[in-house]
Amino acid sequence: SAVISQKPSRDICQRGTSLTIQCQVDSQVTMMFWYRQQPGQSLTLIATANQGSEATYESGFVIDKFPISRPNLTFSTLTVSNMSPEDSSIYLCSVPGQNEKLFFGSGTQLSVL
């Protein structure tokens, strides 16, 4: 299984600021996925990050709000920009592993005041 390290594990931020979340994988992967989980809700895919190309965003998510970097095959960052209390969520990165399994990081719990 893939080992995924996600940082920070949690943060409390002020309205209007930005937070960058890091995701490090212990193996090279072509695709990395970023999910959001709002309080009491299920997971929603934000975007797919492929190394060497622009991230592909799902409906309702835009690059200006959630810029993503993918500098190499083991690392990605998601930035939550100009935050508002509505951005308070758990943000998770995930990667595909062997045998068509998807592995998830432990998540970043974000609270925006």
Add this chain to the structure above:
Amino acid sequence: DAKTTQPTSMDCAEGRAANLPCNHSTISGNEYVYWYRQIHSQGPQYIIHGLKNNETNEMASLIITEDRKSSTLILPHATLRDTAVYYCIAWAYGQNFVFGPGTRLSVLP
């Protein structure tokens, strides 16, 4: 939208088998049935997946009906640590994993 429907919540007595149903009546022939669980704000954990045949691993068993329109995840001896939200997902290569609301399983002492 998720292709699967699950009950919102279920209870199970500790030590008994937990049987979690999932309906996926519009599943395509190349879509697998996956099960994940999420224990309080942690990242989802892979449990098991299958295409047509029943599957068993160290965590659970997956029973898929012959017409593939539904499946059941079985935790043979539920413990308190199995209390979690369980997600059933229909997925094929090239698609995104789409999570529905899942089933909140409470294992009771």
